[in-house]
Amino acid sequence: MMGGDHLNRRGFSKACLVTAVHAFCVPLARAADLPTDPPSTGHINAVTPTLGGRQFWADELFFHHWHVQRNVLTGHCRLLDGSNRRHAWGKFEECCAKLEQIKEQKHLPPMQGPAVVVLHGLFRSASSMRHMSHYLEEQGGYSVFNVNYPTTRGTLADHARQLDTVLKSLVGINEIHFVCHSLGNLVVRHYLADQSRPDVRIRRMVMLGPPNQGAQLAEVFADNRLFNAVAGASASQLAGDRDNLQAELATPGFPFGILAGGRGTQKGYNPWLGEDNDLVVSVESTRLEGAADFAVLPVLHTLMMDDPQVQQYTLRFLQHGYFVSEREAHPLSRLAPPAVVRAK
Numbered sequence: 113m114m115g116g117d118h119l120n121r122r123g124f125s126k127a128c129l130v131t132a133v134h135a136f137c138v139p140l141a142r143a144a145d146l147p148t149d150p151p152s153t154g155h156i157n158a159v160t161p162t163l164g165g166r167q168f169w170a171d172e173l174f175f176h177h178w179h180v181q182r183n184v185l186t187g188h189c190r191l192l193d194g195s196n197r198r199h200a201w202g203k204f205e206e207c208c209a210k211l212e213q214i215k216e217q218k219h220l221p222p223m224q225g226p227a228v229v230v231l232h233g234l235f236r237s238a239s240s241m242r243h244m245s246h247y248l249e250e251q252g253g254y255s256v257f258n259v260n261y262p263t264t265r266g267t268l269a270d271h272a273r274q275l276d277t278v279l280k281s282l283v284g285i286n287e288i289h290f291v292c293h294s295l296g297n298l299v300v301r302h303y304l305a306d307q308s309r310p311d312v313r314i315r316r317m318v319m320l321g322p323p324n325q326g327a328q329l330a331e332v333f334a335d336n337r338l339f340n341a342v343a344g345a346s347a348s349q350l351a352g353d354r355d356n357l358q359a360e361l362a363t364p365g366f367p368f369g370i371l372a373g374g375r376g377t378q379k380g381y382n383p384w385l386g387e388d389n390d391l392v393v394s395v396e397s398t399r400l401e402g403a404a405d406f407a408v409l410p411v412l413h414t415l416m417m418d419d420p421q422v423q424q425y426t427l428r429f430l431q432h433g434y435f436v437s438e439r440e441a442h443p444l445s446r447l448a449p450p451a452v453v454r455a456k
Contacts, residue, residue, distance in 0.1 A: 155202045162196050166237035167262045170274050173208065173281040174257045175215070176223060180207045184265045226287035226315075227255040228430065229278070233294025233321070234263045244291060244417045244426070252427050255285065263295055268360065272302040279311050289430050290317040293417050294393070297322035298361060305362035316433065317368040318426045321413045323393050324370075324400040326357060369405040369429040370444070372398040373416050381412060390416065403444040405434050 173180040177194030191200040191207040200210035230241045238260035245258045297319045373390025380389035388395040392413035411419045425435040434441040
């Protein structure tokens with residue numbers, strides 16, 4: 113009986129090994145059968161989907177849904193289409209040259225009209241803003257550039273410089289709006305502080321769960337070496353001295369609205385924060401004097417960009433400068449209390 117069990121275990125282990133090898137090798141074999149682009153960049157390239165690793169890639173250039181990303185560790189670049197399939201890799205100039213070839217081959221028209229630049233939050237990637245981006249494209253008719261930046265690799269200043277590079281690549285676009293989640297809002301504010309003359313095409317901005325006054329949850333882990341090592345310099349800035357952080361950020365000089373998550377109660381979704389919150393950021397921390405409109409919706413921080421009401425409010429603000437109506441707008445000043453708007 114024991115011998116039979118032993119053979120069964122050996123047979124089971126062997127089957128698992130064969131299955132694992134098959135699962136690993138078959139995709140590689142299929143990838144090798146895919147068509148290969150001419151090596152115009154000097155590098156042979158199979159047009160295959162990327163394998164992730166988005167905390168190491170930063171978008172630097174957009175043309176419609178095509179984009180060039182740079183690896184923050186190696187410095188090399190890759191050219192991706194709208195489905196994140198790689199068409200070229202190598203130097204930045206080589207990827208741009210390949211994009212020019214594709215423009216001619218596919219007769220791609222120049223970019224034009226209004227656009228929305230979308231930025232995700234800490235630990236996330238552009239995929240977290242995918243549903244919001246599709247909504248703004250389909251319902252608002254905007255060209256949407258869903259920017260990926262490696263939140264755990266680099267400081268806010270690094271991300272702001274990357275954003276500047278992206279904006280300069282949007283040739284032909286005549287209006288730019290921002291829709292940002294969490295840390296992405298601070299990237300924009302850092303960009304504005306860095307520029308003596310920010311891009312004149314910028315019109316409006318919607319902030320989703322912005323830690324404008326710092327993030328209490330990050331402050332809890334401020335002295336945790338493991339957290340700082342994993343989360344990176346940007347998170348350490350959030351958890352650090354608030355006055356130092358504010359000195360590096362500017363208040364937008366164009367209309368912006370703030371959507372915070374909360375329950376309308378003193379404890380919010382996370383009782384540890386001691387005040388109304390979206391589980392991660394308190395309602396009070398989202399406030400920023402000068403906002404054209406402010407609302408609190410019953411949504412969680414991590415999921416708020418996928419909420420239908422958040423999407424509707426976002427589009428309405430981009431189009432009109434308010435979330436519900438001009439009469440019901442709640443601009444923020446030092447004396448104005450938070451406005452709580454319930455789902456309808």
